[in-house]
Amino acid sequence: MFLNQFLLFAAVLFCIGVYGVLTRKNGVLVLMSIELILNAVNINLVAFGAFNGTVNGQVFALFVIAVAAAEVGVGLAIVLLIYRNRRSIDVSEANLLQG
């Protein structure tokens, strides 16, 4: 098994996730794309852990999963709040911070 397989696989998933973040208008879909990015990173971590023969990769990946869960929770709460205030979760309409 080549290491590169996993790394490339993770890279592709990562880039698809980036594409999704930059393209999708719905806030929830943006959050989903972010989950995709995080999973790609996890694959990377675990692959390196297996490559080095240590358990650190897994542990790090576990932490990332925990953080991702927290982040999704808070993010969805914000999206719900935006929806409640504006009746829309179109991210391109949230431009009140315009300078």
Added chain:
Amino acid sequence: MHLLAAAAAPTFEVSHWTFDWVGLIPAIMAASFLITLFFGKRMGKHVHVVGVAAVSASFVLALITAGAWINATNSHEEDHSDDAAAITEFAGGETIDGVDEIAFVEAGEEGKEVEARPQAVVNSWCWFDSSDAPNSEVDCSDRAAEKPISIGTLVDGQSVLLLVVVTFISLLVHVFSTDYVGGDRRYTHYFAFLSLFTSSMLFFVLSASTLQMLVGWELVGVCSFALIGHWWEDKPNSDAALKAFLTNRVGDVGLLIGVTVLFFAAGNSFDIRTINHAAVVGDIGSGTLTVAALCLMAAVMSKSGQFVLHTWLPDAMAGPTPVSALIHAATMVVAGVYMIGRLYPVFWEGLAIPGSSINAMALVGGITVVGGGLLAFVQDDIKKVLAYSTVSQLGYMVLALGVGAWTAGMFHLFTHAIFKACLFLGAGALSHACHHSFDMKKEMGGLRKLMPKTFATFMVATGALIGIFPLAGFWSKDEILVGTSGNGDYKIPLAMALIGAALTAAYMTRVIMLTFFGEYRGHDTPHDPGPRMMIPLQILAVLAIVVGFLNIPKSFPVIGESIGLTLEHWIEPGGGDVFPVIDHGKASFAMAIIATLIGAFAIFLTYSYYAKLFAKNPRATEVTGGLRDNNKFARGFHTLLVEKYYLDHFYQGVIADGTKGWLARGTYWVNQNIIDNVINYAGKGAVVSGGFIYRFIDQGAIDGTVNGAGQTALGSGSVLRRIQSGRIRQYATLMFGAATVLAAVFIVAV
């Protein structure tokens, strides 16, 4: 037998306490001037006491000095017999005939007796010493060979003569003035200036250096100015004073140049004897001498009233009559003649007097004689007639000096002083009696019966002036006529002198006829003046009779041998050292008779003219319907004379007005157009440059920089603001894009 073979006449030294203390004489008069000036007001009417006392003392001293000089000159002949014996011993004991004459034989001139001459006594003190300054040549210390700028006295026959003349005439004028200007508004000033004038003239006469002569010359000019303008409240008087001074100034330029040229030519010396010696022995080139002589002639022309620059003298009659007598007849105007006599070697060599038939000096003198004489005919003012007569007689003196008759010129100066002073004072007496006017035609006439004593003195003086035998003028004028043949072939000056004699006789006869004959035309009651005015007149008249005998020619019968040429013996310096060797003309009866006949003829013509006039109409003064009215040429000539040859018009209108006209206009143009324009353009330039600096530098550059900084900030801000759009997608894009780029940089490059 030329044991004392020298081209020069031998000289001997004389000494007397007066010769060393002769500087006292001008000093006394100067002291009198100061006292009169400072204390005069307190003395009031008696201020003349100071002046008269001082001038009397000066006169006495002058007489003593003259006596000492004469004594010294005469006494030498007795001593000289010892020298003759010594010479014969030297010659080895040979007895030679005429042993007394050996010592007196002049080389190259056999049979001519040359007397030994006394040396002039010179005392000098250092006046200005700049020997401390580097490269200075003015050194008065003892180690200096000469003292270039020194003040001192020179006593010889010529200066002694003038001493006596000046002090004597001044004394008589002082006495005369106490009556004439008594009660005048500026009595004190008058006597102060009389003293100052006498002092200056004496200072001039006694000067030992040309620098001193210059000072004296200018001083007498100043006094003349002050005295002519004595009544300056009337504009014609102050105008006349200015004219006198300025005309003299024109000639003084010549004096200054001449003195400077002689200073350098004689080896940096102002000393008169040094200059004369250098001129005589030929140390100075003849070209330089000619230049100097001509420059000095210019000065003489102005001061001594020679033709062209004489115009001031008649106008100077605006001053008080005693002043005219003293200054413009006897003393100041002869300063020029005296100067020629003093520096005679310069003129002798410079104008080539020996051996010529005409030279500049003789020519000027001759023209003056004739020109002045002609002008005297058309004057109504008696003083003006006498003034032109003075001009004419001064021409005689200059003519005499110009033909080489040195003693004749000095002698004529002497006699002229006496009889001209007498004439002027007489005119003063006449005006005093005739309503203070000098107009012969309006105020005088037939006065010989009303003022007999004045008439007598006036007649005597007139006779002396005309040259009637045996009065003074006859001898002096004749000597001049004779002198024209002495050193050259001066025929033209002789002719001019003879014509002048005729003119003199004619116009003086006219004066006599208009004044003393005919009927009295005035409005006053004329009478003889008081003793203070009369006695000086009488003294002068007596002198006019006798003084001529001082210099009668030796060939005159009976008395000629014993008293002949006495004055010449006393005053003429010996030739060769500081005086050129001059020849004297041979006295001739023929000349005397010719001159007398000419004079008598002129008198006769004039007398008969006026006698006929008075016979027709005793009160008439002019012939009506006569030559002047009928003949255009005569009328034109008369107008020419009345207008004084248009000289005044020329000086005033052409030279003075012309110069000040275009000069003033030109200067004004330069001022307005050039000078003002320079300033205006400077101002405009400053304004323009100021505006330029304001617009381009201050407003443009500096403010532009400051404003530009602000604009840059605004512009860049408005550009950079677009990043802050508030759009999340844009932020995310930028973030990811930047991260990508960074990653690429790190991965690829690092």
Added chain:
Amino acid sequence: MISAFASVGLFAQAMTETEEWVANGVFYVIAAVAIISALRMVSTSNVVHSALYLLVVLVSVAATYIVLGAEFAAATQLLVYVGAIMVLLLFGVMLTRAQIGHEDDLDHDQKWIGGLVSVVLLAVMTYAVTDQWGTQKLPSDRMPQNTQQVADSIFSTYIVPFEAISLLLLAALIGAIVVARRD
């Protein structure tokens, strides 16, 4: 492009190695499924479909963990991600009234910017990966790491991060409640 070729090359190479051809083949299947699902996820116009495609991707990732021998990570992945996070996301979709069925404008107009960025990023990462770990293999004698090893590591070496994670989860819990509270 390059990664496609690289992976094809690797696939070819891997298939010729007989020792782990099973694992490789399984991995490639899983990878294909995951990538296709991810691509469908970001391109579909149905929100719920997108969520379901994400679910497939998450399960594929868990399978990848098992291939790599990380049992605990796979289990945790399924429990947390699939069990909780997906549910949460679906709840979010529901609560924000996402349209059921086809929805028209789910994407921005300028999709090319995102495409560009992601492609460039992929190129950079591919280059980095192939440059650094070109042909390195996983150790052939590796063993799956069991739960015991993971637990030991967490509670000894990484105890502090573990506690920090706990706090983080607590904060996130409170924060979510506070933010989304209806008042």
